[in-house]
Amino acid sequence: MKNINWEELVFSYTETDTVIRCHYADGKWGEPYATTDKTIQLHVAATVLQYGQAAFEGLKVFRGEDDQIRIFRMRANAERMQRSAGATYMAVPPVELFEQMCLMAVRENIDWVPPTITGATLYLRPVLFGTEPKLGVGPGHEYELVIIPSPIGPYYRGGFGKMTTFIVTRDVDRAAPRGLGPYKVGANYAASFRATEPAHAHGMDALFLDAKTKTYIDECGAANFIGIKDGVFVTPRSDSILPSVTNDSLRTLAEDLGIPVEVRPIALTELSEFQEAGACGTAAVISPIDKIIDADTGVIYNFGYAPGPVFTELYHALQDIQYGRREDVHGWNTIL
Ligand code: PLP
Numbered sequence: 001m002k003n004i005n006w007e008e009l010v011f012s013y014t015e016t017d018t019v020i021r022c023h024y025a026d027g028k029w030g031e032p033y034a035t036t037d038k039t040i041q042l043h044v045a046a047t048v049l050q051y052g053q054a055a056f057e058g059l060k061v062f063r064g065e066d067d068q069i070r071i072f073r074m075r076a077n078a079e080r081m082q083r084s085a086g087a088t089y090m091a092v093p094p095v096e097l098f099e100q101m102c103l104m105a106v107r108e109n110i111d112w113v114p115p116t117i118t119g120a121t122l123y124l125r126p127v128l129f130g131t132e133p134k135l136g137v138g139p140g141h142e143y144e145l146v147i148i149p150s151p152i153g154p155y156y157r158g159g160f161g162k163m164t165t166f167i168v169t170r171d172v173d174r175a176a177p178r179g180l181g182p183y184k185v186g187a188n189y190a191a192s193f194r195a196t197e198p199a200h201a202h203g204m205d206a207l208f209l210d211a212k213t214k215t216y217i218d219e220c221g222a223a224n225f226i227g228i229k230d231g232v233f234v235t236p237r238s239d240s241i242l243p244s245v246t247n248d249s250l251r252t253l254a255e256d257l258g259i260p261v262e263v264r265p266i267a268l269t270e271l272s273e274f275q276e277a278g279a280c281g282t283a284a285v286i287s288p289i290d291k292i293i294d295a296d297t298g299v300i301y302n303f304g305y306a307p308g309p310v311f312t313e314l315y316h317a318l319q320d321i322q323y324g325r326r327e328d329v330h331g332w333n334t335i336l
């Protein structure tokens, strides 16, 4: 294992030995290969630069106490990248290719999978983008898929034990109804920066409402909203949020544990009736929220100073599967 200070890692890029690349041209995918070169030669007129043909994914690799290496829900990420590619008229990478490249990325960089107890993990960032030079407005015919591994620490500093504050944003829309919200495309993140950067400057993150009516909760920065109301796990139904693999996993675990689950629109004002609130995602895992500030109305929704009991139970259930401490009854892990 590499001799680095794993405990100090935050959610930022650490360069590893290799990345895995694969090119699509003439209607077919080439052979994936590992390379130490982290730069690419790209034509200045590539469709990714002109028309934003770019999608990405994020998944995690865990080193268990049994020293087994587990990749969490790789297939779900492969399928979501297919949907993102389809939505932006890019070549759709086969699930098998995506999975093969993720496995190559881990094998090549196995010494970068952090030790169990540090809380750090190896994050895989698959990116897909258009490389064909083009000025005519339309999709290209050449694409590149790259898997970038990087060891990472918690997305929000302090991890599960530390609460995060969100501020409601009404003057920026992350995604439009029937837009690209349910897809993991780079443009959604560029669109969110106008809200998230000012929030980060104040040690908070941005809570997005539905773009049309500004009534319902959409996304928590780069994560889904989850809440607990009278013992029920509640999360938004919306056409403009990313279907989170973590959220899907938590809903399944909640049902396993006998916790009722509701997926439905959640009005911002209903938050006053919630006992727990959180952000969930691959990077965020469960990040409990202490308060949500609505600066426009002056209302502050409070959820306490420590993670609540339901999120604590779900967090451990999820991590226990990811680290191989609990039986993987749903077959989510790929063991190397
Ligand atoms: N919502 C957004 C906007 C995200 O970027 C992410 C991160 O991937 C999520 C939700 C959580 O999705 P997942 O749990 O699949 O990582």
Ligand code: COI
Pocket (backbone or CB within 6 Å): 057, 058, 059, 222, 223, 281, 282, 283, 284
């Ligand atoms: C993830 O949770 O994997 C994400 O991609 C969200 C963010 C870090 C972009």
